[in-house]
Amino acid sequence: MNYFRTFTKGLxxxxxxxxxxxxxxxxxxxxxxxxxxxGMGAATTFVLVCSNVVISLLKNFIPKQVRLPSFIVIIxxxxxxxxxMLRSNFPELYEALGVFLSLITVNCIILxxxxxxxxxxxxxxxxxxxxxxxxxxxxxxILIGAIREVLGSGTFFGLSIGDWFQxxxxxxxxxxxxxxxxxxxALVNVLSNYKMSSKKIxxxxxxxxxxxxxxxxxxxxx
Amino acid sequence: MYKEIxxxxxxxxxxxxxxxxxxxxxxxxxxxxxxxxAGLSQADLEELKPSVMPAASSLxxxxxxxxxxxxxxxxxxxxxxxxxxxxxxxxxxxxxKILVGIDANGAVTGAAVTESAETPNLGSKVSxxxxxxxxxxxxxxxxxxxxxxxxxxxxxxxISSRAFTDGVNKALEIYEQVKGEL
Numbered sequence: 001m002n003y004f005r006t007f008t009k010g011l012x013x014x015x016x017x018x019x020x021x022x023x024x025x026x027x028x029x030x031x032x033x034x035x036x037x038x039g040m041g042a043a044t045t046f047v048l049v050c051s052n053v054v055i056s057l058l059k060n061f062i063p064k065q066v067r068l069p070s071f072i073v074i075i076x077x078x079x080x081x082x083x084x085m086l087r088s089n090f091p092e093l094y095e096a097l098g099v100f101l102s103l104i105t106v107n108c109i110i111l112x113x114x115x116x117x118x119x120x121x122x123x124x125x126x127x128x129x130x131x132x133x134x135x136x137x138x139x140x141x142i143l144i145g146a147i148r149e150v151l152g153s154g155t156f157f158g159l160s161i162g163d164w165f166q167x168x169x170x171x172x173x174x175x176x177x178x179x180x181x182x183x184x185x186a187l188v189n190v191l192s193n194y195k196m197s198s199k200k201i202x203x204x205x206x207x208x209x210x211x212x213x214x215x216x217x218x219x220x221x222x
Numbered sequence: 223m224y225k226e227i228x229x230x231x232x233x234x235x236x237x238x239x240x241x242x243x244x245x246x247x248x249x250x251x252x253x254x255x256x257x258x259x260a261g262l263s264q265a266d267l268e269e270l271k272p273s274v275m276p277a278a279s280s281l282x283x284x285x286x287x288x289x290x291x292x293x294x295x296x297x298x299x300x301x302x303x304x305x306x307x308x309x310x311x312x313x314x315x316x317x318x319k320i321l322v323g324i325d326a327n328g329a330v331t332g333a334a335v336t337e338s339a340e341t342p343n344l345g346s347k348v349s350x351x352x353x354x355x356x357x358x359x360x361x362x363x364x365x366x367x368x369x370x371x372x373x374x375x376x377x378x379x380x381i382s383s384r385a386f387t388d389g390v391n392k393a394l395e396i397y398e399q400v401k402g403e404l
Contacts, residue, residue, distance in 0.1 A: 032342045062237075063230040070237050077241035081248055088252045095337070153343040169378070172343050 006125050010132030016109040017140040018188040023109045026100045027141060028177040034157050037145030039093045041138025043086065043101060045131065047078045048110050052118040052130035059119045071114045072105070079105045109137060140184070147180050148172060262308060262321070262336065267297060270306075273351070274332045275323035277303050286400040292392050294319065298404045304331065305404055307393035314381040315339035318348075322357075322393035328401075329361040333390060345382030353383070357390055364391055 016022045023044075030036045054074055055062075062070045083101050086094040094101065104110065113133055118126040150156050152171030170176045262270070267281045275281065279301035286296050294308040304325040311318050316339035323331040335349035347353060356373050357364070365371025366383050375383035 058237075062233055063225075065226070066230040066234045069234055073234075073238050073241050077245055080245050084245075084248050084252045084254055087254060098339075167343070169344065172341075 003125060003128055007128040007132040010129065010134070010136035011139065012136070012188065012192055014133075015136040015140060015188065016112075016133050017137055018185050019192070020109075020112075021185075022112060023107045023137060024181075026103065026107060027144065028174060028181060029100050030097055031141055031145040031148055031177060031180075032152065032172050033096075033155075034142055034145035034149045036093075036096050037141030037143075038138065039086075039090075040097055040100065041134070041141045043082050043097070044104055044107060044109070044137055045134025046082055047075065047104055048113060048134040048137075049127060049130040050078045051075045051110060052113055052126040053123055055114045055118040056121060056123045056126035062119075067119065068111075068115070071111060071119075075110050075114070076105045109133060144177070144180050144184055147184070148176060152176060262295065262297070266336070267306075270321055270334045270336070273334045273354075274306050274321050275299060275304065275325075277301075277325070277331065278306075278323070279303075281306055284404055286403050288396060288399050290392075290396060292389075293396055296396075296400055296404075297321075302326070305397060305401070307396050308336070309389050309393050309396070311385045311389035311392065313338060313340050313385040314345045314379070315341060318382070318385050318389065320386060320389045320393070322390050324394060324397045326401075327361070328394065328397060329359050330357045330390060330394070333357055333386075335386075340382045341379070345376070345379040347376045347379060348382045348386045353386070360390075361394060364394075 010016065012019075014020060017024070017027050026040055026044075030040045051071070051074055055071055058070075058074075079102060082104070083094070086097070086101065113129060117129045121129070146156060148171045150161060151168050152173075154161055154165045154167040168176075171180065271278060271281060278299035280299070281297040282300055284296045284298040284305065292309050292311060294310055297306040297308065299305060304323065306321050306323045308319065308321045311320070317337065318335065318340065319337040320333055320335050322333045325331050333354050338346060338349060340346045340348065353374075353376055360372075364373055364387050366373045366375040366380065366387055368375060368380055369384070371387070373383065373387055
């Protein structure tokens with residue numbers, strides 16, 4: 001197991017938002033401002049790292065019949081902890097993230113990493129995996145948030161970029177979110193030289209294939 | 223039997239109880255219960271005072287006999303210059319809570335949004351000074367320009383502007399009813 005690769009794969013190559021397309025709902029919802037993207041990313045990263053470590057520690061203790069409910073209880077515990085902390089220390093961010101903070105619980109990135117990685121790997125690798133995936137999520141959210149904030153409200157992290165720019169309200173709206181999201185995915189695909197046609201469509205070409213372990217058994221679609 | 227049914231059940235119970243206990247402890251340590259029930263804290267009032275009632279010496283929670291669904295609280299100035307009325311109105315995205323400062327003559331001294339779910343960068347602009355300054359010194363029934371009034375609505379956010387104006391009107395109305403008790 002190459003620890004460095006475990007950490008860096010989440011940043012671009014297996015980026016949870018831009019390559020695996022997980023966690024799209026909070027991505028579109030909170031990225032009207034770069035600051036919200038950063039807050040959401042940081043909260044998710046914290047939950048992801050903590051739940052990955054705890055689940056990795058408990059992987060031999062949890063019987064496989066109840067692994068999903070156990071994972072969800074642990075994840076929900078950390079999410080509730082984060083929302084308590086934000087509520088008492090950063091009320092403005094708490095207000096801005098709103099319901100999407102509690103919905104980190106059902107963010108498929110977190111359960112996905114728990115099920116595919118943390119429950120099969122040691123604590124150190126799980127920690128790095130969680131950190132890498134969390135940072136990849138955060139970077140994607142900041143990028144989308146910054147683009148939408150600059151174009152949609154003419155500010156960057158709350159600082160005005162000048163009066164010469166007339167903000168385009170469309171980018172603050174949900175439709176603008178989809179538009180920016182699509183453009184960023186396209187950009188990442190260009191940068192990572194992702195070629196759809198180079199592999200057969202099926203389990204083996206999935207970005208999760210290396211962690212899944214079932215990829216060889218999967219069927220190739222016609 | 224043990225491996226298939228009892229052990230998984232026990233493990234899930236242990237994890238749930240453990241997580242629940244830890245959260246209960248955190249809940250109390252972080253003081254979340256106080257945050258949920260309290261109105262505006264003294265610290266909030268100090269922070270809001272310059273924009274709501276710059277002339278007031280100190281705002282203190284006052285109990286009044288008026289029952290009104292949109293009234294959240296009355297904070298009277300100890301110096302007697304008036305009171306700040308905390309009201310909730312229906313905005314575009316949900317509840318819009320505003321604190322309106324009113325002087326002894328029944329004129330608005332200032333206002334601040336304390337909670338809002340308005341569209342970011344559109345309706346949320348009603349909480350900016352450029353919009354709120356229009357209300358300073360006004361009294362009586364106010365209305366936005368679209369309804370023939372004197373308040374210039376935020377461009378593209380008539381509903382939020384109207385909600386804010388309704389809130390100020392409500393506060394002025396409540397002030398007239400409660401000023402005898404302060």
